[in-house]
Amino acid sequence: MKNSNNKPAILETGTDNFGECPLPITGHETVQLAHGSGGKMMNQLIDRLFLWAFDNEKLNQLDDQAVLSIKGGRLAFSTDSFVIDPIFFPGGDIGELAVNGTVNDVSMCGAKPLYLSAGFIIEEGFPLIDLKRIVISMGEAAAKAGVKIVTGDTKVVNKGQCDKVFINTAGIGLLEGDYEISSHNLQPGDNLLVNGSVADHGMAVLSRREGLAFDMPIESDTAALNGLVSQLLQAGGDAIHAMRDPTRGGLAATLNEFAINSNVGIKIAQTRVPLKPEVAGACEILGLDPFYVANEGKLVVAVAEERTQAVLAAMQAHELGADAAIIGKVVAEDNGRVHVQTRIGAWRILDMLVGEQLPRIC
Amino acid sequence: MCLAIPGKVLEVYEENGLKMGRIDYAGTVNTACLAYVPEIELGQYAIVHAGFAISIVDEEEAQKTYEVWEELVKAAAEEGTDIFGMPLDEKEKDPSKRRLP
C-alpha cells in the first residue's frame, strides 16, 4: 500500500468508531475510479480508511511489502490485484503481470521471492481458452522468476459482475541480508537510478484500449525484477537505501512517496529520464505526461554516492537494465517535494496526480 | 487549448467518403482525417488536432526560423558568455549539474 503521510490523519483525531470516520473522503459518496489510480485520492482512501481501521506498525510503514520478523528470520509479504483492460496487450497479459507484479513488490525490500498464491475471480461465460492462455503464462512467468504458485482460489461470478477475469496474487520472500531498504530510508546525497525507459507499459496498454487505439511498436515492459535486484544488492550492499517499482501513478508517484516517506527533497533532471521516442510520440498524441504513466518492469533505486557507479554498472550489465540511468538526487531541502529541471534549465514541481491521467485535447 | 502535434503522412486512403491517413509520430502511428488538407502528399508533415490534420508543416518556413535562431546562437558565442554570464567554453553541458543564478 502506498500513501502520502506517515501518520494517518484519522489516528490523530482520536476517533474510535466508524460512525465518526471522516467519510465521504473527497466529497464523493461513492468510490470513484480515481480512488484506485495510484494518485492522491487513493492515498487518502488508504490513509483515512484502511490505516484507520487496520492500524498497526507494519501496515503504517506503507511500503510495497511488509517485512516480518518470525523466529529469527525475516519474511517479506505482499499482495496485489490485477484488473487490467485489455487482458491481453502488446508484450504480455494479465497473468504474467499478476506474477511479476507481486514478485517485484516482494523484491523491492531486498527479499528473495519464493512462493505465491493466486486467486481468480472469473466472469461467467469467459472463454476457457483465454483462461488457459492466462494460466499458462502465469506458470511460465513463475518459472522464469524462480517462484512457485503454491496455493490458490477460484470464484466465478454472474455475467456483468466482473470484467472477464480479475486475479489476485500474494507472495512471500526471504530477506537474507540485514538490509534496511525502505521508502523511509532515503538519505540526502543519494543518487536515484532507474533501470530503463519509462511509460512503456501504460502506453502499450492504452494503445489497445477501445476508442484510443494507435499502433506503437513498443511492448509492455512487464518483467520480474528479482534477478536484477539480487545483482544490485551484490553491487551496492547496504549503500542501497530504497527501491520501488513505479507502477500505477508512474515515476512521479514513486518519487513523491520517496520524498514524503523519508522527508527529503528530490531533484530530477528531465533530460536524464530514459524515454523511447515511440512512447514519447504516443504521449504527445494523447497529451499525457510520461512521468505519470505506469511501468511494470522498472525500479527506482536510491543509492549512496560511493556505490552509485557500481550499482549503475550492475544495472547496465543486466538484460533488464541496458538503458539504466542516473536520473536525479536526494537533497536536504524542499523536503517532501520532487522538483524536475526542465529541458530549458528551469525548475518545476513534479506533484502526484489526483486521479487518473486522462487524454486531453487542450 | 488545442493540443496539436506534427506527424508524417505514411499512407492516404478513403473511408466513409473522407480522405484519411496514417500518421507517424516518432514511430507511433495513428489515423487522422485529411479532409482539410486535401493537397497533402506522402512524406509531408501535418499538424494533427483531435484526429484531424489542420495544417501542413511549411518546411521552408521552419528552416528559415531555425536559421535565424542559429544566427542568434552564433552571435552570442562570439560574445563569449551565455545569459547567465557564464563563459560558454566552460559551460556545464550536463543539465542536471547546471545551476541557475
Place this chain on the structure above:
Amino acid sequence: MKYLDEYRNPEIARRILDEIHHVTTKPWVIMEICGGQTHSILKNGIDQLLPEQIELVHGPGCPVCVTPLEQIDKALVIAAGEDVIFTSFGDMLRVPGSEKDLLMVKSEGGDVRIVYSPLDAVALARKNPDKKVVFFAVGFETTAPNNAMAVWQAHREGLKNFSILVSHVLVPPAMEALLSSTRNRVQGYLAAGHVCTVMGWEEYIPIAERYKVPIVVTGFEPMDILEGILLTVKQLENGTATVENQYSRIVQREGNRPARDLIGKVFQISDRKWRGIGEIPASGLTLAPKYQEHDAEIVFDVSALKVDEPAECISGEVLQGLKKPFECAAFDTTCTPQTPLGATMVSTEGACSAYYLYDSTSLKKAGLASQETNK
C-alpha cells in the same frame, strides 16, 4: 520528434532569453491566450527565466475551463439518460457540474466514453443504431472543424442517432471583451497558434489597431513561446501594435480555407456564456438550422436549463488576468484539483491547476509555499 524536439533546444532557448533580457527596459504585461501555452510555460518553467519586468497573464484559452456550468449540467443530464452513449474528450470528464462530474455519472452506470476524434463518436453511432450517441463538442476554433465534420458526416450518412452538445467559443470576441474592460491590464498578446492555424490571423488586425496592442501568433514549444514573447516585447518597447506571425511554419494568413468553409456551413455564430466571465455577444457557435436534428440540446430538450456559477470562485478574474490563482482564498484550501470549485482548477490546462501542479516560484513569492503542505 521532428518539428517538436528542435523547438525544445536549451541552447537556442537561452539565446532567445538573452535577447528578451536585452530588449526589456520597462515592465510589461503580456497575456498568452491559449491554455496549451500556459501549460507549456509552466511545464517548462519559462516564466522563471523571464526578466522580472515581464508579467505573463494566463488567458481564457482553455475550452474545458470556459465551458459554462450549465453546459456541464446539460451533459450530465444527457449522459445519465437511457440508451445514451455519451462521448467526450478525456479532459471534460472531470469538470465539475453543479453536483457531479461525468466520471461520477459513469460510476453510477452511465455509458460515458472517451474518444480521441469526434469521428470516433460518429463511428459509434454507425455501430450502435439502437443507441443515441452524443458527443460533447467543446472547443475553440481549432476543434470546430473537427466537430463540424462529425455532424456533416453523420448528416450525410443519415445517422439520426448522432448528436452533439455544442459548447463552442471564439477567441477574438473574448479578446475584445478583455481589452474593452476598464480593469484591463494586458498590453500585448500571444495569440493562439492552433486557433490561427484554422482561422488565420486577419481578424486580429483590427483588434491590434483599435486597442493599440501588439498581437503575436505564437506556437507551443518553449522556443516558440520565448520567441513570441520576444517579438511582443520588441513591439511594446518600440511602441508598435501590429499582428506578427511567429508560428509561420504552421499558420498561414488566411488559415485553413476548407476547414473555415465547413465551419461556416455547419455552425452559425451565437452569443455564448463563458465560465467565470459571463455572456459575451457573438462569441460562440451553435448548429446551423439545417443540422439541428443533430443538436443534443434539442434532441434531449435541455436547452432551458440555467445554472449560476459558485460565488467564492474567482476563476473569472483569473481568466481575465486580474488575479493570480494563489490570490484566491480557496486556492489549495477548499479548491484543489481533487475538489475543484471552478474549471480553471479542473483541466491541467487551467491556470489554477497548472499553478497547483507546476509552479513553485509564484507560490514562494506569495509566501504560500510551505514544506508541510505536502501537496
